[in-house]
Each structure stands twice: as structure tokens, then as C-alpha cells.
Amino acid sequence: MKQSEHKIWNERMAVLYDPDAFITKTFFLIRWMEMLRLNETKKALGRVDGRVLDLGCGAGNLLQKLEGNVVVGCDLSEQLIQLSHGRVRGQKNFLVVRAEAESLPFPDNFFDHVVCSELLEHVLDPGQVMKEIYRVSKPQAQIIVTVPNERLINFSKKAILFLRLKKWVAGQYRMSDNMLHQWHKSEVLPGKLINDWKAFFRLKALRGIPAFFFPYHKMIQFETIKPND
Numbered sequence: 001m002k003q004s005e006h007k008i009w010n011e012r013m014a015v016l017y018d019p020d021a022f023i024t025k026t027f028f029l030i031r032w033m034e035m036l037r038l039n040e041t042k043k044a045l046g047r048v049d050g051r052v053l054d055l056g057c058g059a060g061n062l063l064q065k066l067e068g069n070v071v072v073g074c075d076l077s078e079q080l081i082q083l084s085h086g087r088v089r090g091q092k093n094f095l096v097v098r099a100e101a102e103s104l105p106f107p108d109n110f111f112d113h114v115v116c117s118e119l120l121e122h123v124l125d126p127g128q129v130m131k132e133i134y135r136v137s138k139p140q141a142q143i144i145v146t147v148p149n150e151r152l153i154n155f156s157k158k159a160i161l162f163l164r165l166k167k168w169v170a171g172q173y174r175m176s177d178n179m180l181h182q183w184h185k186s187e188v189l190p191g192k193l194i195n196d197w198k199a200f201f202r203l204k205a206l207r208g209i210p211a212f213f214f215p216y217h218k219m220i221q222f223e224t225i226k227p228n229d
Contacts, residue, residue: 050112056119060084
């Protein structure tokens with residue numbers, strides 16, 4: 001799939017599998033877990049000064065919670081960008097831009113903090129996205145990456161389908177039977193991600209959400225390694 005084709009396809013998926021509905025209109029346990037992911041991501045950032053990038057900001061559910069001198073939300077989907085605009089409208093230190101994660105419209109060494117939450121599994125080239133995160137980050141910038149645990153999620157979905165609970169669990173969200181067959185382009189494994197990028201990102205912490213031994217999401221905290229660090 002070419003990048004131009006992916007842009008059209010991604011917009012179609014964003015409409016079909018509205019991430020805002022997933023976070024706000026599903027079964028209460030899913031809503032709780034998603035809010036936990038958002039809150040724990042913000043908590044992991046700690047005290048924030050300088051510029052913050054929310055890469056793959058989606059509908060702005062996390063973006064609206066972030067703090068910083070300048071907070072930038074970036075997403076490929078026009079529909080999701082409009083939702084993000086609505087969530088941060090009137091806040092002077094927020095900016096929302098539409099751009100491809102593989103080719104960011106920001107200068108080198110620009111951001112003090114970068115959040116990339118539930119994005120890498122959607123893109124054509126996760127490695128190129130990591131390169132761009134590295135490029136736009138300052139030395140010793142704080143990087144927070146979260147990825148879904150596809151195996152646990154799809155195991156849970158099989159149980160939900162077997163028990164005929166899909167409609168009840170999904171609520172007002174259009175839940176897929178297996179997201180790897182739908183909007184997710186690949187499975188992102190935290191161990192491989194950490195190992196592949198260890199020369200560029202220093203691992204600070206790895207944790208599971210909601211718990212390490214029951215991780216529907218994995219959160220990785222990095223610090224950029226650049227010359228003269």
C-alpha cells in the first residue's frame with residue numbers, strides 16, 4: 001500500500017472504528033482501562049516544561065489532559081483532527097496539525113517530550129515513525145510509547161464472541177472481531193522495539209496497563225540518546 005492510499009484507507013478506518021467511541025461509549029471496564037491508560041501516560045510524563053508532542057493524538061482524549069509551554073497534537077485523520085480541535089479550542093498553548101507520522105513537519109531537536117500512544121500499530125512503517133520521533137526530540141527528551149497487547153486483546157475478544165457478549169461489551173462502539181485484520185497494520189512487540197532502538201533511546205521503564213501481569217497495554221518510557229548527552 002502506498003502512503004497516499006494509506007491516508008485514504010486510514011480515514012475510512014477512523015470513521016468506521018471511531019477511537020473516541022471506544023474510549024467513551026463502550027462497556028464500563030473498557031472505559032475504565034482506557035482512562036487509566038490516558039491518566040497513567042500523563043502521570044509518566046511527570047512535571048512538564050517546554051514543548052510536548054502528542055503524536056497520533058486521535059480525537060484528543062489524551063491531548064486535552066497534557067500540559068506544557070506548547071502542546072502539539074498531530075494525527076493523519078481529518079475527522080479525528082477536528083475532534084481534537086474541539087477538545088482544546090480556546091486553550092492558547094495548544095496546536096493541532098494534520099500530518100503523516102513518517103514525515104513530521106517539525107524541525108530537528110524541537111520537542112522536550114513526545115507521547116506516542118496506540119499509534120505504531122496503525123502506520124505503514126513503525127521504524128520510520130521512530131526515526132521521526134528521534135529526529136524531532138531534543139537530547140534527553142522524554143518519550144512515552146504505548147502499544148496494545150494484541151494477543152491478550154484478541155484472546156479476550158474470542159471469549160466475548162463465544163459467550164455472545166459482543167453487543168453488550170461494545171456499547172455504541174463498532175467493535176471488530178480481530179483488529180489485526182482491520183485497522184491495525186502490525187503487532188508491535190515492546191521487547192523488539194526496545195532492542196531495535198537501544199542505540200537511540202535509553203529505556204527508563206516498562207510497565208503493563210492495568211497491571212504488569214495482566215497488560216492490555218504496554219507502556220515504554222524512553223529517554224533520547226544523542227551526541228553530547
